[in-house]
Amino acid sequence: MRAVSFKRVVLIAGCVGLLLYLGMFLRTGHEAGERTGRQLDPDRAVGSFSNLERSLNNLTKILRGFERRQDVMQKILEEDRDTQRKVADVLQQAMQIRVGQKEQQHEDAPAPQKKSNKLFPNSPLFKDWGQNLSEDEQKEAQALFEKYGYNVFLSDRLPLDRPLPDTREKGCLKRTYEKDLPTVGVVLIYLNEALSILKRALRSIIDRTPKRLLKEIIMVDDNSSNENLKGDLDAYIKSLEEENPGLRITRVRHTEQKGLAFARASGWRAATADVVAILDAHIEVHELWAEPLLTQIKADRTTVVSPVFDRVNFDDLKVIQYLPAAHAFDWALWCMYEGFAPDYYKHNDSSRPGKSPSVMGILVADRKFLGEIGVLDEGMKIYGGENVELGIRVWTCGGSVEVVPCSKIAHIERFHKPYMPDLTPAMKRNALRVAEIWMDEYKHNINLAWNIPFENHGIDIGDVSERKKLRERLNCKPFKWYLDNVYPKLDPWDNLLAYGALKNLDSELCVDQGPVPGDTPISYDCHYYGPQMAYYRQTGEMYIGGIKSHKYNDNRCLTDRGEKKTEPGLFNCKEAMQKGMGIYWDFTQGKELKNRQTKRCLEMVNRVLVIQECTGQRWKIQNLIKDF
Numbered sequence: 001m002r003a004v005s006f007k008r009v010v011l012i013a014g015c016v017g018l019l020l021y022l023g024m025f026l027r028t029g030h031e032a033g034e035r036t037g038r039q040l041d042p043d044r045a046v047g048s049f050s051n052l053e054r055s056l057n058n059l060t061k062i063l064r065g066f067e068r069r070q071d072v073m074q075k076i077l078e079e080d081r082d083t084q085r086k087v088a089d090v091l092q093q094a095m096q097i098r099v100g101q102k103e104q105q106h107e108d109a110p111a112p113q114k115k116s117n118k119l120f121p122n123s124p125l126f127k128d129w130g131q132n133l134s135e136d137e138q139k140e141a142q143a144l145f146e147k148y149g150y151n152v153f154l155s156d157r158l159p160l161d162r163p164l165p166d167t168r169e170k171g172c173l174k175r176t177y178e179k180d181l182p183t184v185g186v187v188l189i190y191l192n193e194a195l196s197i198l199k200r201a202l203r204s205i206i207d208r209t210p211k212r213l214l215k216e217i218i219m220v221d222d223n224s225s226n227e228n229l230k231g232d233l234d235a236y237i238k239s240l241e242e243e244n245p246g247l248r249i250t251r252v253r254h255t256e257q258k259g260l261a262f263a264r265a266s267g268w269r270a271a272t273a274d275v276v277a278i279l280d281a282h283i284e285v286h287e288l289w290a291e292p293l294l295t296q297i298k299a300d301r302t303t304v305v306s307p308v309f310d311r312v313n314f315d316d317l318k319v320i321q322y323l324p325a326a327h328a329f330d331w332a333l334w335c336m337y338e339g340f341a342p343d344y345y346k347h348n349d350s351s352r353p354g355k356s357p358s359v360m361g362i363l364v365a366d367r368k369f370l371g372e373i374g375v376l377d378e379g380m381k382i383y384g385g386e387n388v389e390l391g392i393r394v395w396t397c398g399g400s401v402e403v404v405p406c407s408k409i410a411h412i413e414r415f416h417k418p419y420m421p422d423l424t425p426a427m428k429r430n431a432l433r434v435a436e437i438w439m440d441e442y443k444h445n446i447n448l449a450w451n452i453p454f455e456n457h458g459i460d461i462g463d464v465s466e467r468k469k470l471r472e473r474l475n476c477k478p479f480k481w482y483l484d485n486v487y488p489k490l491d492p493w494d495n496l497l498a499y500g501a502l503k504n505l506d507s508e509l510c511v512d513q514g515p516v517p518g519d520t521p522i523s524y525d526c527h528y529y530g531p532q533m534a535y536y537r538q539t540g541e542m543y544i545g546g547i548k549s550h551k552y553n554d555n556r557c558l559t560d561r562g563e564k565k566t567e568p569g570l571f572n573c574k575e576a577m578q579k580g581m582g583i584y585w586d587f588t589q590g591k592e593l594k595n596r597q598t599k600r601c602l603e604m605v606n607r608v609l610v611i612q613e614c615t616g617q618r619w620k621i622q623n624l625i626k627d628f
């Protein structure tokens with residue numbers, strides 16, 4: 001579990017189907033607080049984080065962090081638009097779901113105490129929910145939560161056809177859609193989903209999709225083991241079929257877990273409608289979810305579209321409005337929300353579909369077109385990366401990807417996923433696969449982002465020959481075209497010269513980002529993890545402690561603070577430049593590290609980093625990308 005030991009909070013991973021708050025807790029001795037010895041004992045540094053409870057707490061923090069970040073994102077987006085309906089209104093309209101706080105009690109039952117005994121004070125489920133449950137109810141709710149990652153206890157007690165708040169953009173209310181639209185087949189992928197959640201998804205799809213448009217529902221079971229997903233679900237589906245004779249409900253069952261990409265593709269294979277909507281099963285669709293998507297696809301069959309997801313809280317199952325945003329990713333291929341391209345906002349109409357670099361996982365596409373361009377890469381394992389692969393493939397092979405604000409789906413953001421405890425290995429492997437097939441001369445950026453050696457990394461990415469042939473056959477554009485035209489916000493990292501730990505050859509110590517927050521790099525025994533990762537640009541910047549994937553994010557530059565100051569600095573590069581500090585360094589592997597502006601050098605005196613007159617101390621950066 002070494003990879004889990006360092007704090008690099010990988011925030012977003014907001015991919016639907018895999019909403020995952022996965023953190024790698026990169027902690028060094030100094031960050032963890034006390035540092036008693038010079039020697040970094042890896043077991044010690046990691047040890048304090050190895051206990052499960054601590055990890056869970058960290059996960060909670062990351063979850064909160066994600067929510068905060070999402071909230072910030074929402075605010076930024078909000079500023080860009082003239083939206084009169086306030087989020088608050090929507091929240092007010094939102095379902096008042098308080099089963100745990102129901103007032104009616106049996107006469108003879110003791111009235112709920114304000115201080116009811118909290119059996120699971122540390123459980124995220126009970127942080128903001130379930131204050132007045134009896135002890136037995138708490139036990140039941142907690143057990144279900146641990147199994148599913150969301151509040152099944154509550155879900156089992158809510159109506160299957162509960163109303164959802166109308167969270168659409170104002171402009172959507174005026175839009176009308178023609179009657180003659182392509183038919184849709186909805187594919188629901190699930191693995192040990194709670195029965196009531198699955199039923200509610202089906203109910204909402206049937207109730208909120210016009211009968212003439214909803215041709216079929218395809219249920220793909222990726223080898224669930226839950227007993228009630230057999231007989232009980234069968235019975236419910238039978239009742240739906242009787243109620244809706246014109247609707248085809250198809251079952252696809254895998255006898256082993258195939259992973260998201262394969263499961264989704266198997267749903268596509270079973271479909272017959274004009275359009276396929278490949279959704280998660282822990283969703284509820286809003287009224288008028290299908291028409292805006294089908295309209296876009298009717299206008300251009302090469303457009304792959306995604307609705308906007310609202311968040312359904314994992315604890316109280318309330319619906320929280322999310323504003324439309326592009327589905328983006330970083331070089332590790334974690335997904336994230338991002339504003340649309342600047343042009344989008346010139347129209348001042350937040351109900352307009354916006355172009356997006358990728359999809360988060362849920363996708364709606366012309367069935368045949370999706371087949372023509374290769375559906376999904378079924379060589380992807382378990383989870384992760386397949387959504388980015390689709391985005392790149394659609395764009396470079398002749399189509400486009402859009403997020404459609406007037407189509408809304410409420411999606412439960414699970415607290416944890418049933419697939420496996422640590423999805424990082426699958427993410428990494430799938431990302432390398434995307435790189436190998438699609439990223440041409442940029443493919444090593446994936447290695448950089450994951451800190452994987454360029455060669456001989458020993459990770460098996462499977463057979464890519466078929467997918468490479470597909471790319472050739474479809475005559476897809478180069479990845480550079482995608483970066484230049486579709487996703488210019490992604491920093492191409494094309495002028496990086498070297499990366500890895502920056503070691504002083506005279507003292508054998510490494511440069512480390514030092515305490516965070518803080519602005520002073522320090523020397524430290526070389527351990528080669530995140531806080532010591534340095535990146536040297538051809539332009540002369542030396543980043544310490546990481547590199548950002550997006551141009552809109554600033555990196556932290558090693559800085560000569562100037563004047564008489566001898567302590568090196570670590571500042572956001574733009575800020576340091578504005579303050580007139582020197583951020584450009586002349587450096588040759590195995591030689592001195594000299595600031596271009598001040599002509600002083602980064603050196604080590606008594607194991608302490610200083611900026612001083614150059615005395616010829618030598619530095620080496622771990623890995624060269626290009627000779628320099």
Ligand SMILES: [Mn+2]
Pocket residue numbers: 015016017018019280282411412
């Ligand atoms: Mn999901």
